[in-house]
Amino acid sequence: MxxxxxxxxxxxxxxxxxxxxxxxxxxxxxxxxxxxxxxxxxxxxxxxxxxxxxxxxxxxxxxxxxxxxxxxxxxxxxxxxxxxxxxxxxxxxxxxxxxxxxxxxxxxxxxxxxxxxxxxxxxxxxxxxxxxxxxxxxxxxxxxxxxxxxxxxxxxxxxxxxxxxxxxxxxxxxxxxxxxxADMTILDALAIAFTGSKNTRDIVEKAYTKHPDLGYIAKLLASQGIDAVASLKIEVGVPILPMLAERLSDPDEILQKLGGKCLAEYKYDGERVQAHKKGEKVWLFSRRLENITHHYPDVVEYMKQLKADEAIVEGEIVAYNPDTGEMLPFQELMHRRRKYDVDKAMKEYPVRVYLFDIVYLSGRELIDEPLPDRRQNLEKIVPEGQENLLLSSAKIIDNSKDLLHFFEQAISDGCEGIMCKSIGPDSVYQMGARGWLWIKFKRDYRLEMTDTVDLVVVGAFKGRGKRAGTYGALLMAAYDPETDTFKTVCKVGSGFTDEDLANLPKMLEPYILPHRHPRVFSKMEADVWFVPAVVLEIIGAEITLSPLHTCALNKIEEGVGLAIRFPRFTGRYRFDKKPEQATTEAELIEMYKSQRKTIIQQS
Known part of the structure; x- marks a missing residue:
């Protein structure tokens, strides 16, 4: 043609x-x-x-x-x-x-x-x-x-x-x-099409992490070549892909992974925000890179107080009770995500912002600087005496006793747990990557799962009886970044209210596929398949070995994967997360190992 x-x-x-x-x-x-x-x-x-x-x-x-x-x-x-x-x-x-x-x-x-x-x-x-x-x-x-x-x-x-x-x-x-x-498939194809080899894939992907606009990257590559793509810089007003964390539950293991010492900071139960400031102009972006500036006019005003003409900072927006000062759960904050009556919601659900990182300051990219240096730069630009723009609570810790104590303090203050971050020379900001430089320490996984996981809806099974006309259960998957696929880990049918059940078909209808999605790895045959898009928070009794599911298949024992026993929907829709930001296969493997270790110790 x-x-x-x-x-x-x-x-x-x-x-x-x-x-x-x-x-x-x-x-x-x-x-x-x-x-x-x-x-x-x-x-x-x-x-x-x-x-x-x-x-x-x-x-x-x-x-x-x-x-x-x-x-x-x-x-x-x-x-x-x-x-x-x-x-x-x-x-x-x-x-x-x-x-x-x-x-x-x-x-x-x-x-x-x-x-x-x-x-x-x-x-x-x-x-x-x-x-x-x-x-x-x-x-x-x-x-x-x-x-x-x-x-x-x-x-x-x-x-x-x-x-x-x-x-x-x-x-x-x-x-x-x-x-x-998937975006990663397009990046593969762009590298091959315009450079003749997948060897340049890493260069193209790094540019994408700085400027996550595939159309822009493709046009730059096609018209100016790989050198122009390699020299792409961070730009205020264009979000970068956020750095992600792994998860562990043993303080000793966390410190071992981080070289014996770490920066521990509160993990707030709010919405992660990437704030860009250029003069009096402020942009706010979610973890999914959505522009959420409209939802938080108060946060825009807070960010204008930063002592820098140009900056890109990261933080957590947290709802709080103005009468008591106590932090409110994530569900309360979600009342702020609306198109209309924003001013009314702002008064009903006031927020604070706790800043924890900075990636750009006055023309300088800070992504390759160690975390202690980035933290120091962040401290310089956050004005003192502000009630609603604060630094995250953090401290350097070098022993498991203090780490556990800090964790318990965070929980008592209304947080989900703590983040433990490397402070070594290599503690750079890994855009779009999930690695062991940042580790989530939420709750101990003992005989039962006492912590939640975020899983992706990849399929559904038609309901019967009282659930006729809706879905009886959803097929849930964890994300494997190594293969860029979603691997099944459970069927969940519990925890849904009548309203949830009535809304599920309509919510999931835009994502229906006539066949299993190419990025979904499943042994089970669902009645309906979906594009991996919707993330739900799930809790269960424990993580077990299973021949039915593909998460961690052959990685612990030959022929079996991991499954969540007695899974239940918590009622929390994670619309703030992309499917690629869901709980990973590696995290579930670590949770399973921690669970087994505890059982052995207690036996």
Whole structure:
């Protein structure tokens, strides 16, 4: 297929999408992406990347199409000359707006002479830029008449689309592209396509951790080469990928991992925030890199007090009771995550911010400096005497007795536990990485699981009896960063309220797949499969060996993995976490080993 000037026919993209959605092999998926990227002109590679991700801009810009299902069905009805009610009825039968659009666009609309004549004229070939720009206009339509603008733009786009193109346009519009392509797979494909080798993959990924915008990285790589990507710098206003921690429950083992000494600091039960300040301008980003500035106007004001013109700092936003000063649990803070009545929520749920790290200060990247130096820089810019902008409670500890005492103090002060961090020469800020430089010490895992884990919904089993019409249980998985896959660890059906059960199908519906997701490793066959997207907090009786689950398969004993016995949903939806930030396979292995060690000691 020839390119259209500096553009690409959208049909090329649709053909690739059709091939990709039919496979479960990550290697084959990468090969298809490499072929697609090589075919794409550098000037529009960013648009191809965004559309393939099912979005229009990087997450942190918060650009949403804002097209509801009913509006999309109205546009489809108008584009095909059918009654809305008929289209809605057909949609209820198919359940896939993309396939329905393809079917309706394949048939004549009215059967009249004008329609027949119209079919004799070949449609103009849609290009990637035309589709992308139309979708961007839909996303940017606001104010009075916005809904009609969205419908008219979508109708016009569908009328110009071929049946297969209509399938993917409408899936994109409703956020249901479901290709199963992870960011890491795209990075692999970009390295191969534009440098000829996966050997440059680490360079591309490091740039992505500093500037997590795959479209931007792809365009830079395609137009300026690998040297330009390697020299990419941190930019205020663009979030970096946050550093993550491992988990242990034995103070002696923690200190051993950290060289006998560590910086221990409170682990607050709040929302992690990455705050960027440039003059009087402040941006706030969540752990998932969402722009949450709108939700916390008070935090914006706190950050303006930092004694630096330019800075990127990390902290924890914590709700508190203004009458007693005590910290409130995470669930209370989530009342702040709303579009409307923000001022009212701000008064009802006041917050404090506890800062724990700094990665950029006045033109200097601090990511490669040791933690003690970063902490010192952070202390210099946090003003004293502030009630709501504070440094995290922290101290240097070199023995297990003091570490345990500090842990108990944190718990009594309303925290989840403590973070134990390396203070050695290599204690750099590892963007996007989970390693042993930071270790979570939450609660001791004795005979029972007394701590929660965050697991990803990858499948579901249909309910029966009282649960008919909803899901009876969800298939939950842990994340394995080594293979970039999700491995099953339990089926959970307990802990859900009637309201939860009623809402689950609607909540999970956008992520339904016709087959197991390519990044899900499961021996079990679910009734319904999902894109790994939704994270739930789970508690259980204990962690056991299991031949049914794939988490830690063959890593402890041949032929078996790990499972959570008697799992239960705590009621906490972790919308603040990406699936890749869920509890890892390695963490569950450590929890299991700690549990076994305790049993042996007590026997």
């Amino acid at each position: 020839s390119q259209t000037g500096e553009d690409l026919p959208y049909s090329v993209l649709a053909d690739f999408y059709e091939k990709i959605e039919s496979i479960t092999s990550r290697i084959a998926m990468t090969d298809y992406l490499v072929a697609l990227f090589k075919k794409t002109p550098p000037s529009i590679i960013d648009k191809v990347i965004y559309l393939t991700q099912g979005q229009l801009r990087p997450d942190y810009e918060g650009v949403e199409l804002g097209v509801a299902e009913k509006l999309a069905l109205r546009a489809l009805a108008r584009a095909t000359g059918r009654h809305v009610k008929d289209v809605e009825d057909m949609y209820k039968q198919t359940g896939d707006i993309g396939l329905l659009a393809e079917k309706l666009m394949s048939t004549s609309r009215t059967g009249g002479l004008l329609d027949f004549i119209g079919t004799m004229e070949p449609k103009k070939e849609l290009t990637v830029s035309q589709v992308y720009n139309a979708l961007l206009r839909i996303a940017q339509a606001t104010g009075e008449g916005a809904q009609e603008t969205k419908i008219n733009t979508l109708v016009s786009l569908l009328k110009d689309a071929k049946p297969k193109e209509a399938r993917y346009i409408l899936r994109t519009v409703l956020g249901r592209l479901r290709l199963g392509i």
